[in-house]
Amino acid sequence: MIMDSKKRMIDVQDVYFKYPHNNENESVVALDGVSLHIEKGEFVGIIGHNGSGKSTLSKLLNAIIFPTQGDVIVSGLNTKDHESLWTIRQTAGMVFQNPDNQLVATIVEEDVAFGPENLGVPPQEIRERVDRALAVVEMQAYAHQKPHQLSGGQKQRIAIAGILAMEPECIIFDEPTAMLDPSGRREVMETIKRLNRDKEMTVIHITHFMEEIVDADRIIVLDKGKVVMEGEPRTIFKQVKRLKEIGLDVPQMTELAYELRSAGLEIADDVLSIEEMVDVLCQ
Amino acid sequence: MSVEIKNLSHTYSEGSPFEFKALKDINLTIEDGSFIGIIGHTGSGKSTLIQHLNGLLTPTSGTVLVDGKDIFETKKTELIQLRHQIGLVFQYPEHQLFEETVQKDVAFGPRNQGLTEDEIDQRVRQSIKMVGLDFDAIKDKSPFELSGGQMRRVAIAGVLAMEPAVLILDEPTAGLDPRGREEILAQIKSLHRQKQITVILVSHSMEDIGKMVDKILVMNEGEVVFYDTPNRVFTEISTLERIGLAVPEVTYLMRRLKDKYPEIREDIFTVEAAKKEILKVIRG
Amino acid sequence: MLKDVTIGQYYPTGSVIHKLDPRTKILFTTAFVVMLFFLNNLWGYLATFLILATITLLSKIPMGYIIRGIKGLVLIIMLTVVLNLFMTPGTVVATLGPLTVTLEGLKVATYMALRLIFLVVGTSIMTLTTSPIDLTDGMEWCMRYIPFVRRYAHELAMMMSIALRFIPTLMEETERIMKAQKARGANFETGNIISRAKNLIPILIPLFISAFRRADELATAMEARCYRGGENRTRMKQLAFEFRDGASLVLMFLMIVGLYLTTWIQIPLLFPV
Numbered sequence: 001m002i003m004d005s006k007k008r009m010i011d012v013q014d015v016y017f018k019y020p021h022n023n024e025n026e027s028v029v030a031l032d033g034v035s036l037h038i039e040k041g042e043f044v045g046i047i048g049h050n051g052s053g054k055s056t057l058s059k060l061l062n063a064i065i066f067p068t069q070g071d072v073i074v075s076g077l078n079t080k081d082h083e084s085l086w087t088i089r090q091t092a093g094m095v096f097q098n099p100d101n102q103l104v105a106t107i108v109e110e111d112v113a114f115g116p117e118n119l120g121v122p123p124q125e126i127r128e129r130v131d132r133a134l135a136v137v138e139m140q141a142y143a144h145q146k147p148h149q150l151s152g153g154q155k156q157r158i159a160i161a162g163i164l165a166m167e168p169e170c171i172i173f174d175e176p177t178a179m180l181d182p183s184g185r186r187e188v189m190e191t192i193k194r195l196n197r198d199k200e201m202t203v204i205h206i207t208h209f210m211e212e213i214v215d216a217d218r219i220i221v222l223d224k225g226k227v228v229m230e231g232e233p234r235t236i237f238k239q240v241k242r243l244k245e246i247g248l249d250v251p252q253m254t255e256l257a258y259e260l261r262s263a264g265l266e267i268a269d270d271v272l273s274i275e276e277m278v279d280v281l282c283q
Numbered sequence: 284m285s286v287e288i289k290n291l292s293h294t295y296s297e298g299s300p301f302e303f304k305a306l307k308d309i310n311l312t313i314e315d316g317s318f319i320g321i322i323g324h325t326g327s328g329k330s331t332l333i334q335h336l337n338g339l340l341t342p343t344s345g346t347v348l349v350d351g352k353d354i355f356e357t358k359k360t361e362l363i364q365l366r367h368q369i370g371l372v373f374q375y376p377e378h379q380l381f382e383e384t385v386q387k388d389v390a391f392g393p394r395n396q397g398l399t400e401d402e403i404d405q406r407v408r409q410s411i412k413m414v415g416l417d418f419d420a421i422k423d424k425s426p427f428e429l430s431g432g433q434m435r436r437v438a439i440a441g442v443l444a445m446e447p448a449v450l451i452l453d454e455p456t457a458g459l460d461p462r463g464r465e466e467i468l469a470q471i472k473s474l475h476r477q478k479q480i481t482v483i484l485v486s487h488s489m490e491d492i493g494k495m496v497d498k499i500l501v502m503n504e505g506e507v508v509f510y511d512t513p514n515r516v517f518t519e520i521s522t523l524e525r526i527g528l529a530v531p532e533v534t535y536l537m538r539r540l541k542d543k544y545p546e547i548r549e550d551i552f553t554v555e556a557a558k559k560e561i562l563k564v565i566r567g
Numbered sequence: 568m569l570k571d572v573t574i575g576q577y578y579p580t581g582s583v584i585h586k587l588d589p590r591t592k593i594l595f596t597t598a599f600v601v602m603l604f605f606l607n608n609l610w611g612y613l614a615t616f617l618i619l620a621t622i623t624l625l626s627k628i629p630m631g632y633i634i635r636g637i638k639g640l641v642l643i644i645m646l647t648v649v650l651n652l653f654m655t656p657g658t659v660v661a662t663l664g665p666l667t668v669t670l671e672g673l674k675v676a677t678y679m680a681l682r683l684i685f686l687v688v689g690t691s692i693m694t695l696t697t698s699p700i701d702l703t704d705g706m707e708w709c710m711r712y713i714p715f716v717r718r719y720a721h722e723l724a725m726m727m728s729i730a731l732r733f734i735p736t737l738m739e740e741t742e743r744i745m746k747a748q749k750a751r752g753a754n755f756e757t758g759n760i761i762s763r764a765k766n767l768i769p770i771l772i773p774l775f776i777s778a779f780r781r782a783d784e785l786a787t788a789m790e791a792r793c794y795r796g797g798e799n800r801t802r803m804k805q806l807a808f809e810f811r812d813g814a815s816l817v818l819m820f821l822m823i824v825g826l827y828l829t830t831w832i833q834i835p836l837l838f839p840v
Contacts, residue, residue, distance in 0.1 A: 106698075
């Protein structure tokens with residue numbers, strides 16, 4: 001068991017989390033017995049409506065909050081173990097929703113340097129890491145700009161560079177596209193996918209936009225603090241009715257396939273892309 | 284209420300090195316009772332445009348006529364009166380909430396209009412109901428203890444309570460989850476139907492807009508690219524793509540299917556319409 | 568309105584003054600400000616003016632830009648002048664109804680006005696020629712040599728840098744909230760002072776709430792990026808003294824001596840000694 005979890009990137013073992021504060025002095029159960037695991041190099045999408053517990057889960061993975069019960073193991077280290085707190089935060093980086101509220105410095109490259117500076121990396125190496133990270137997110141040209149002059153998508157890419165400069169093994173994206181316009185969303189998604197594909201970065205992507213995770217390795221669906229579905233995008237999205245019941249969308253093509261099937265057309269129920277739909281309809 | 288935009292231009296920081304032409308000679312008419320969608324990427328001028336409609340911004344040149352009257356020729360007090368008629372819901376409107384209770388916050392607008400307490404109370408009740416919230420359950424709560432979606436609706440109710448004849452909403456669904464998005468859009472739609480008011484909806488989502496509006500205004504670099512019915516706008520895929528806007532996936536699908544089924548219609552942008560059209564051509 | 572504030576703004580021109588190490592500029596400015604308060608005759612102010620003029624020319628910052636910075640302080644300067652002019656006892660030179668102007672009053676008022684103007688110009692040249700981040704780094708370094716402040720040097724510098732980062736964001740936010748409330752019929756343009764102050768509540772409350780929310784999210788993001796205060800922290804950019812810094816410090820020493828010497832001059836200029 002212990003050997004097994006060492007190979008894994010993240011292992012969440014029967015985790016409960018309660019928020020203590022509430023007006024009627026009741027505690028709110030945000031996570032209700034969640035178990036899941038993320039392998040190295042995987043691209044995992046996590047979906048669920050607001051209040052399903054997905055943000056809580058992401059903060060647990062990064063050791064910003066700690067389970068009320070159960071364990072979160074990141075790269076073999078338990079987040080409850082205070083000794084390994086900084087190693088865990090360095091191993092599992094995190095990008096947040098609001099692009100404005102996670103940039104610290106007044107100059108782009110200074111912001112990217114913030115993480116490695118906190119880790120006590122020597123100045124010369126920080127310089128190299130910053131240049132490398134900015135190159136990965138294709139923002140070298142903006143190194144000396146001020147963050148507030150950038151677009152939302154660019155700010156998010158700087159936030160990603162800031163995490164990359166810490167050289168993590170895994171990045172958790174907590175709805176990084178929720179506040180962006182379509183072109184910003186596209187920029188950020190391309191960056192995230194490239195990280196996973198070319199840099200073999202483990203990616204956990206939390207989102208409301210289903211089309212962002214159609215080519216994920218695996219999707220985990222949360223509802224009321226529980227994992228309710230888990231599997232490949234194809235097997236998840238074809239359960240159109242169930243997803244709609246818990247307040248989620250499906251990609252347009254999957255929905256269309258579902259509608260056509262319900263109207264009596266004999267076609268596959270796991271169509272994800274336009275390409276596949278064209279194939280299915282033009283046989 | 285009809286709104287007529289005449290030769291409207293707006294330049295930010297004119298004469299400085301940061302000069303930026305946000306609007307370039309816009310001309311268009313929004314008919315009374317119509318439902319208009321405005322689309323364009325960030326910086327296309329759509330936010331600047333809507334802020335002229337209630338006089339929050341003053342044009343560099345050109346003007347806006349509301350029911351035939353030039354709003355920039357009127358006195359300050361009249362302009363404030365006009366703002367009561369043209370309700371503008373900004374992006375992330377929950378960030379403007381400030382009162383201790385939901386009821387008081389929604390009453391802020393009508394109170395500024397100088398209505399009597401009875402009228403105010405009436406309007407607050409009505410508008411909270413209109414956004415799908417339970418008045419009695421929510422009225423004494425602090426707006427800040429509500430969920431994100433509820434806060435958004437309370438903020439929208441705050442503008443509705445002024446009973447505007449024209450309602451402008453700047454990306455009312457930004458940052459909400461799918462269910463929240465759907466609920467807000469459905470309420471806007473029924474509001475338009477019931478109250479017969481003019482609605483102008485700014486959105487990034489072609490899907491959302493296509494389903495609801497009479498006419499779409501597509502903007503790019505401060506200019507009007509299209510101002511037409513959704514059916515016509517969505518067939519201009521190449522122009523839309525050139526200015527960085529993506530059409531709904533189903534629209535792309537229809538175009539791809541044209542090779543096999545030449546008779547298939549291309550002006551389709553909802554799953555519902557696509558389903559009908561595909562069944563029609565396949566079953567013959 | 569908010570955009571006209573020049574104090575604390577950075578105006579890059581790439582001049583030799585810009586290239587100086589921030590620590591040099593901080594030391595120089597501190598020495599300059601201290602010296603201002605030792606001056607006791609117009610010769611000293613004349614010398615100070617020449618020093619300032621030279622530095623301004625070297626910095627390549629347009630004069631108009633610097634004068635705009637003084638404009639904001641006109642009220643304070645006027646107040647100081649008026650108070651000193653009429654309140655200082657001494658030899659009466661003119662009477663205006665119940666008010667009397669004394670020679671001493673004239674002298675003190677002139678000195679005070681010049682002192683304030685030079686103070687503002689001197690410090691704004693420092694901020695105009697030093698990027699906020701360099702300035703913070705320089706101050707952090709300087710604070711390390713001040714007893715009691717030393718323990719908080721890093722925290723203070725971090726606070727300053729975050730403030731600088733968020734000022735533009737919060738200004739935009741203020742404008743947005745103001746517009747949103749105007750759209751709800753709020754009126755900020757008319758009414759008396761009390762009702763105007765009351766009208767600010769719908770702006771201030773959302774602004775505070777937003778600032779707190781931002782602070783909370785930023786703190787979480789900083790923690791997630793392994794921030795744990797100044798201990799064991801390294802910096803990408805290291806401050807480095809160069810030849811020109813050494814030269815400037817020599818000039819600073821000469822300035823101090825020179826200005827100090829003017830206080831011994833016995834030849835009257837405009838005012839008796």
